[in-house]
Structure formats: C-alpha cells, structure tokens
Amino acid sequence: xxxxxxxxxxxxxxxxxxxxxxxxxxxxxxxxxxxxxxxxxxxxxxxxxxxxxxxxxxxxxxxxxxxxxxxxxxxxxxxxxxxxxxxxxxxxxxxxxxxxxxxxxxxxxxxxxxxxxxxxxxxxxxxxxxxxxxxxxxxxxxxxxxxxxxxxxxxxxxxxxxxxxxxxxxxxxxxxxxxxxxxxxxxxxxxxxxxxxxxxxxxxxxxxxxxxxxxxxxxxxxxxxxxxxxxxxxxxxxxxxxxxxxxxxxxxxxxxxxxxxxxxxxxxxxxxxxxxxxxxxxxxxxxxxxxxxxxxxxxxxxxxxxxxxxxxxxxxxxxxxxxxxxxxxxxxxxxxxxxxxxxxxxxxxxxxxxxxxxxxxxxxxxxxxxxxxxxxxxxxxxxxxxxxxxxxxxxxxxxxxxxxxxxxxxxxxxxxxxxxxxxxxxxxxxxxxxxxxxxxxxxxxxxxxxxxxxxxxxxxxxxxxxxxxxxxxxxxxxxxxxxx
Numbered sequence: 001x002x003x004x005x006x007x008x009x010x011x012x013x014x015x016x017x018x019x020x021x022x023x024x025x026x027x028x029x030x031x032x033x034x035x036x037x038x039x040x041x042x043x044x045x046x047x048x049x050x051x052x053x054x055x056x057x058x059x060x061x062x063x064x065x066x067x068x069x070x071x072x073x074x075x076x077x078x079x080x081x082x083x084x085x086x087x088x089x090x091x092x093x094x095x096x097x098x099x100x101x102x103x104x105x106x107x108x109x110x111x112x113x114x115x116x117x118x119x120x121x122x123x124x125x126x127x128x129x130x131x132x133x134x135x136x137x138x139x140x141x142x143x144x145x146x147x148x149x150x151x152x153x154x155x156x157x158x159x160x161x162x163x164x165x166x167x168x169x170x171x172x173x174x175x176x177x178x179x180x181x182x183x184x185x186x187x188x189x190x191x192x193x194x195x196x197x198x199x200x201x202x203x204x205x206x207x208x209x210x211x212x213x214x215x216x217x218x219x220x221x222x223x224x225x226x227x228x229x230x231x232x233x234x235x236x237x238x239x240x241x242x243x244x245x246x247x248x249x250x251x252x253x254x255x256x257x258x259x260x261x262x263x264x265x266x267x268x269x270x271x272x273x274x275x276x277x278x279x280x281x282x283x284x285x286x287x288x289x290x291x292x293x294x295x296x297x298x299x300x301x302x303x304x305x306x307x308x309x310x311x312x313x314x315x316x317x318x319x320x321x322x323x324x325x326x327x328x329x330x331x332x333x334x335x336x337x338x339x340x341x342x343x344x345x346x347x348x349x350x351x352x353x354x355x356x357x358x359x360x361x362x363x364x365x366x367x368x369x370x371x372x373x374x375x376x377x378x379x380x381x382x383x384x385x386x387x388x389x390x391x392x393x394x395x396x397x398x399x400x401x402x403x404x405x406x407x408x409x410x411x412x413x414x415x416x417x418x419x420x421x422x423x424x425x426x427x428x429x430x431x432x433x434x435x436x437x438x439x440x441x442x443x444x445x446x447x448x449x450x451x452x453x454x455x456x457x458x459x460x461x462x463x464x465x466x467x468x469x470x471x472x473x474x475x476x477x478x479x480x481x482x483x484x
Contacts, residue, residue: 008033008300010445014310014484015262016040016294017107019318025426025442037294041287044109048138051100053092054127058085062128066210089127094337094344095330097134101317112141112286114313115261116148117344120184121352124157130345132212133157145254145284146245153180153241156208162350165207168220172200177240179350185244187253191229198226203237251280255289262293264304265356271298306445306483309359312340314484315368319476322443323423325375328415336374339367365479372476375416376469424468432464436471443475446483451475 006029013020013028017040020028031039054062061082064070074082101110116137124130133155140148152158159165164176177199181191205221208214226235229243244250255276256267279289293299310318316336327333337343341364342353360368430438436452436459455474460466475481 003300003302003305005029005032006441007305007445009036010442011300011305011484012036012040012294013107014314014318014445015111015299015308016290017111018101018314019321019484020442021321022324022423022426028442033300034295037291040108041291044106044142046106048106048109048135050131050135051093051096052131053096054089054131058082058089058127061085062210083125086125086127090125090130090345091331091334093127093130093134094346095333097344098313098317098333101313102320108290109138109141112290113138115258116141116152118261118347118352118355119257120152120158121347121350122155122157122161123346124161126157126160126212129155129157129160129208129212134345142287142290145250145279145286146241148286149184149245150238150241152184153237154206154208154214156212156214159206159208159214164203167200167204167206168217169201169204169222172197172204172222174200176200176206177203180241181244183351185250185253186247187249190247190249190253195228198228198235199240201226202228202235202240206237245284248276248280251284252276254284255279258289259293261355262290263299264307268298306480308484309356310482310484311353311355311359312337312342312368313344315340315371315482318484319372319375323375323472323476324419325416326419328417332414336371340364360482365482368482369477369479372473374414376418376473420465420469423472424465427468432467435468439468439471440475443472444478444480444483446480448478448480451478451480 009028009031010020012033013024013036016037061078064074065082101114104110113134117134120133120137122133124133133152136151136155137148140151159176162176162179163173167173167176174196178196181196181199182188201222201224205217205219206214207217207220221236223234225232228235228240229247231243233239235243252272256272259267259272259275275289275292278292279285282288298304316333334343341359347353427435427438436455440451455471459470459474
C-alpha cells in the first residue's frame with residue numbers, strides 16, 4: 001500500500017488515538033500529518049473532567065466505614081453489599097472510560113492515559129481509589145514524567161496495591177520500592193538488591209486514608225541514614241524518586257517502552273537513544289517526547305505502518321469510532337474485554353499487559369474476527385471467558401457478567417443500534433465499482449492483493465446501502481483489520 005497522505009494520517013490517528021472517526025472520512029487526505037498532529041494536540045489541551053460514577057447511596061455507605069460509631073453497626077451483610085456495589089461501580093468506571101476513548105475529541109490525552117494505565121498497572125476494588133488514580137493519570141498524561149511518577153506513587157490505589165501501608169520502620173515491606181524501580185522507572189537489572197532495601201526504608205510511613213488522600217505517618221518512618229545509588233543520607237520517599245529521575249536510565253527505559261507501544265515492537269536503538277537524551281534534558285516533558293515521535297519522518301516509514309497488533313481496547317474503540325453505535329447492554333463490552341484478554345482497571349498483574357503478539361492466538365483471533373458481526377447482526381456472545389483467578393483477585397464472579405439471554409448457557413446479547421446513515425453518507429460520491437477499494441483504504445493499514453476480488457463474491461449487492469454495510473463488516477472481520 002503506497003504511503004499516501006491518507007495512510008500517514010490514519011497511521012497517526014491509530015497511534016495517537018483510537019483510530020479515525022466516521023466524521024473524519026473524506027478529510028483525512030486533505031491535511032499533512034503535521035497539520036493533523038497540531039489539531040490533535042489542541043484538542044487534548046484542556047483539563048479532563050473528573051469521572052465520578054459512585055452514586056449517593058454508595059458514598060453514604062462508604063462514609064459509614066469512616067465513622068467509628070456507624071462502622072460498629074455495619075453487619076456482615078452490609079459489608080458484602082458495599083463490596084458488591086463497589087465492584088459494580090468499578091465496572092461502570094470501566095465502561096465510562098471506554099466510551100470516552102470512543103467519543104472524546106481529546107484522543108491524544110486518552111491514548112496517553114491508556115498507555116500510562118498499563119505502565120502504572122494497579123488493581124483495586126475501591127471505586128474511590130480507582131477514580132482518583134484515573135484522574136491523576138488523565139491529568140498528567142501529557143505533562144512531565146516526574147510529576148506523574150510522584151502523583152501515582154502517592155495514590156491510594158498504588159500504595160495499597162503494592163502493600164506500602166505495611167511498610168514501617170523495623171518491618172520494611174519492599175514490594176512498592178521494588179516495583180517503582182523495576183517496572184515504573186529503571187527496568188530490571190539497573191539497581192541492586194541493597195538499593196531496593198534502602199529505598200523501602202525511605203518509603204516507610206507512606207500510606208493513604210480511606211478518602212484516598214496521601215498520608216505520611218511520621219511515627220512509622222525510618223529516619224536513620226540510608227545508602228541509595230552509592231549516596232548516603234536521611235532520605236525519604238521523595239528523595240528516592242528524585243534520585244531515580246536523575247538517573248538517565250529512567251529516560252531510556254520510559255522512552256523505549258513508549259516507542260514499543262506507539263511505534264514498533266522492535267526498538268530502534270539509535271532513534272530511542274536520541275529521543276531519551278532529549279527527554280532527559282527536557283526534564284521529562286512527555287508532550288515534547290511525543291511530538292518528537294509523531295512529527296518525525298521515520299514514524300511514517302513503511303516498516304512502522306500496520307506493524308502493530310491492536311490491543312483489545314483499541315480494537316473495540318476503533319470499531320465504534322468508525323461505525324457509530326449505541327448499545328442496549330453495556331455489559332457486553334465487559335464480556336468482550338474478558339474474552340479478548342484486556343479489561344480496563346483489571347490488569348493481570350503489576351507488570352500490566354505484555355501486548356504485541358500475546359494478543360493473538362488461534363482462539364482470540366477468531367473471536368476478534370467475529371466482533372463486527374456480533375455488533376451488526378445482534379449475534380449472541382456465547383463464548384466463555386477464561387477464568388483468570390489472578391486477574392479476578394480471588395473472585396470468580398466480579399460483578400461484571402451480563403444477564404444471559406434466552407436458554408443458551410453463557411449467551412449474551414450485544415444489541416448494538418448502529419447509526420448506518422452517518423457512515424453510508426460518507427461514500428455518496430464514490431462510484432459503485434470503487435466502493436470496495438475506497439472502504440478498504442479507510443479501514444486497513446496493510447495491503448492485501450486480491451482482497452477486493454475475494455470480497456466481491458460474498459457481499460450483499462441487493463442495494464448500495466447493503467453493499468456498503470457488508471463490505472465494511474467483512475473488511476473489519478479480516479486478519480488485516482487487527483493491525484494498525
């Protein structure tokens with residue numbers, strides 16, 4: 001496929017967002033990637049609105065736990081009910097954010113937040129902690145990495161997920177300190193075991209209250225000298241984070257991870273070394289790093305276009321951006337996330353999702369290729385998600401299951417109401433003989449010779465409308481559509 005202006009802009013829209021939206025069809029080829037990127041940045045410059053899905057009843061129940069008198073009156077049933085409502089609210093937060101990815105004009109911000117959500121992977125059944133962490137990530141997704149690192153490290157969700165509430169003088173818990181270095185900043189092998197032990201002592205006393213506010217418990221903090229990176233002093237947690245940021249390995253590690261996520265799974269060492277140096281000298285300015293990537297000539301080279309497998313979230317969001325729809329049953333989106341192996345707010349572990357080729361196996365590929373048909377034909381989702389007890393955190397039923405339809409076991413109706421007229425109108429000026437080629441150009445980032453001929457034999461040609469619908473669905477059901 002020639003690297004035309006349209007191909008380049010679609011490449012940008014997939015990597016700096018969740019793919020082209022239907023309203024952008026017809027204009028994608030009119031602008032240069034530089035012009036498009038400028039518009040994308042401008043659309044993401046506003047502070048994101050706080051996402052709050054916790055209803056008043058849940059807030060009142062939760063606040064009851066903060067009052068000693070009310071807490072003493074809570075029964076076991078009350079606590080179970082609170083847990084159930086918390087799980088439902090986390091599910092609602094998942095769906096709300098996915099819809100933001102689909103509909104928000106701030107595509108770059110949401111895509112960066114999606115990346116950081118996987119980088120700073122955290123699982124917590126407390127809806128209030130989840131909401132606070134998500135806001136921190138969305139607010140700071142394009143700011144500077146130092147601020148983002150500090151704010152995430154002080155979040156209740158992360159502190160509790162990594163057990164730092166148990167980290168106190170004389171009984172240090174190393175989990176938080178280890179993951180901050182291994183997964184969040186330096187990468188494995190770029191620190192010593194002694195650095196972990198000493199950093200853990202520095203983070204003693206870091207915890208959060210029930211409202212999710214950071215709390216430093218001075219009486220739990222180890223105030224003796226620590227030796228970290230060969231330097232000795234009475235360091236606290238903030239000192240450790242600053243010293244980590246001064247280490248150029250942090251810039252290198254973050255830059256390479258961003259390159260793998262946004263550019264190519266195969267890292268170009270020369271390019272990332274240059275990007276990392278500039279990232280470090282800019283005081284970890286994330287916006288400048290991303291500008292350096294998305295406005296470079298090498299980003300738009302053939303080897304990087306169509307070179308990545310869409311994550312499940314990218315796939316689900318991308319389909320809904322191109323073919324606008326409303327779902328009667330939002331829980332179907334949770335089921336699809338489970339089936340495909342990526343649930344927002346439910347990373348498999350603190351390392352997040354491995355991505356790349358791990359997204360595809362013989363089973364998941366077939367499921368992926370069925371999804372467009374499920375949306376368009378009111379097909380029933382009658383597959384059973386894998387029971388991942390690690391991901392479920394010991395909960396075989398996490399409150400996210402949909403209501404079965406009919407008599408089929410494990411069958412769930414998606415019931416998508418697709419707004420086809422908006423989509424079909426974009427092809428009004430296209431000749432019948434050119435429709436497949438035009439739709440293919442809008443949907444696929446890789447060229448497959450002979451695909452037009454193969455589709456021509458199976459599409460519904462009874463009317464122009466039926467023809468456009470079936471070509472679209474069949475192209476979205478190909479292995480090629482899994483790539484971006």
